[in-house]
Amino acid sequence: MKSKRNIQHFFVHLVLLIGVGITAFPFIWMVLTSFKTAGEAMQIPPTIFPKQFLLDAYVQIVSALPFARVYLNTIISTLVTTVVQVAFCSMAAYGFARIEFPFKNAIFILLLSVLMVPGQIFLIPQYLIIQKIGLLDTIPALFIPNLFSAFGTFLLRQFFMSLPKELEEAALLDGCNRYQIFGKIMLPLVKPGIVSLVIFTAKFAWNDFMWPLIVNTSPKMMTLGPALSTLQGQYTTKYPMQMAGAVMAVIPIIVLFFIFQKQFIEGVAQSGIKG
Amino acid sequence: MADGKVKAGVPKRRAGKRQKKDWIAGYLFIAPVTIGLLIFYIWPFVQNVWFSFNDVNKFNISTFIGLQNYAEMFQDSEVWSTFGNTLKYVICTVPVGLFLSICIAALLNAKIKGTSIYRTLYFLPSVTMAAAVSMVWKWIYNEKMGILNTAIRAAGGEGHGWLTDPKTALFMIMIVGLWMSVGYNMIILLAGMQGISKSYYEAAAIDGAGPFAQFFRITIPMLTPTIFFVMITSIISGFQVFDVVYMMVGKTNPAYAATQTVVMLFYRKAFDYGYKGYAAAISILIFAAIMIVTVIQLIGQKKWVNYD
Structure with missing residues (x-):
């Protein structure tokens, strides 16, 4: 009986490991290629491991594009988007979850309707707004529309609604005003929700592609995604350079993921439970 | 719910004032997201529908053409x-x-x-x-x-x-x-x-x-x-x-x-x-x-x- 179970487990692990191999291979290949010379990468048949682990491709990419600048743009855009969006969303979420005021539900439903519409619908007018206020090809263009999120508001509202009402009533009777209650009592209690939203937003902002591609077209103002596309066009056969760019583009989020993997995975796992 | 009504019934005048303060607080809390979504999502949605009935040229001047795009x-x-x-x-x-x-x-x-x-x-x-x-x-x-x-x-x-x-x-x-x-x-x-x-x-x-x-x-x-x-x-x-x-x-x-x-x-x-x-x-x-x-x-x- 026990040996039968062991054999079963062996096969389960075998299948899962094959899956892990397929999942991990592109990452491994990306890293290995990035340490080769262009000549070695194109050699037929190719080497699996680089003959020597060279940093040439990384040096080349930093000097070829305004890569440092692009990196900085992506960091700034991601930070601003995340901090401001989470701040705005938590405020609005508290307001919608806990305070009564006229037209509350009507406003909330109007905002939620944004979630039902695919993003392409907004792109042309958003672009024209940014153009009209003269911000095309600037850093603010990268993040302005992303500062406001219906999804984040909805997500955090759920967290505020799950808190007991008594907490707030007690504080109100003690003479605290709404702003104090929000900052000192409620906000610390929805920390898990805030962490989820921070992770989600940071990942989205870092990986975003179409919007930065549209608004910022000069190489100095790009973010990583569109810059990689330019790189691919300019250095068609410099595969180690392309892979070095890819490595540098995915590393920050992968590091973030390994630090917060529990929160990353739980945030996603919960998304299906209510659905 | 019933509990809250009894409480509110006692200091009536103060409740009214508090309620107004609450309204203002509520609107202030939701203002950034609401205004932002109105400007960058909800109004653009309406505009986009309007554009779909227009010919919008390179200088972003639009001419109404009805269902021609469709x-x-x-x-x-x-x-x-x-x-x-x-x-x-x-x-x-x-x-x-x-x-x-x-x-x-x-x-x-x-x-x-x-x-x-x-x-x-x-x-x-x-x-x-x-x-x-x-x-x-x-x-x-x-x-x-x-x-x-x-x-x-x-x-x-x-x-x-x-x-x-x-x-x-x-x-x-x-x-x-x-x-x-x-x-x-x-x-x-x-x-x-x-x-x-x-x-x-x-x-x-x-x-x-x-x-x-x-x-x-x-x-x-x-x-x-x-x-x-x-x-x-x-x-x-x-x-x-x-x-x-x-x-x-x-x-x-x-x-x-x-x-x-x-x-x-x-x-x-x-x-x-x-x-x-x-x-x-x-x-x-x-x-x-x-x-x-x-x-x-x-x-x-x-x-x-x-x-x-």
């Missing part, structure tokens, strides 16, 4: 072919993705060691930048020097221009899409499986049901709400594929026409050629298609989704 769209072979490619993408990736993610979730739901390490590794592709990993896959698929063809040649086969052959290119893109999404969906399905009460399995085991019978008679039926959720979200994101196609297939690629999705067409029309009115109409068509498919799903779910 009429043109239905005769535009590019619209049909990109829609066809998108549908192909959705029809292939959604069932295959569901199948793979359910299988992996089921294996991880068995009592084995290392579940959390597997979860982490399978989830990894979904956090990475699509633009970056597309470049890696393009390199893997490379006709002359790619590792895929090298492996095939080493096994005695012949290399193939995976991304340049119109017959295979879209499938290769689907593989990348699946690679990025299977782990993500697996996590949602696994959470659903872990939410199924153990007592069902215990009762079934007493009745002599083996693991397969348990899987098909308990796990799958109990999981249908989660499967439905994953299906809907996968279909919606499948309709909007962009990054991977943009990165992997250039304009000079012979497989260009066979791989362009409808969002790619939208992007080219609006921002390469500057036909913003026409592109707006295309975006409305994408929206309509997603709505129709979603409504059909919501009606169809009554037949197979279990809400107990």
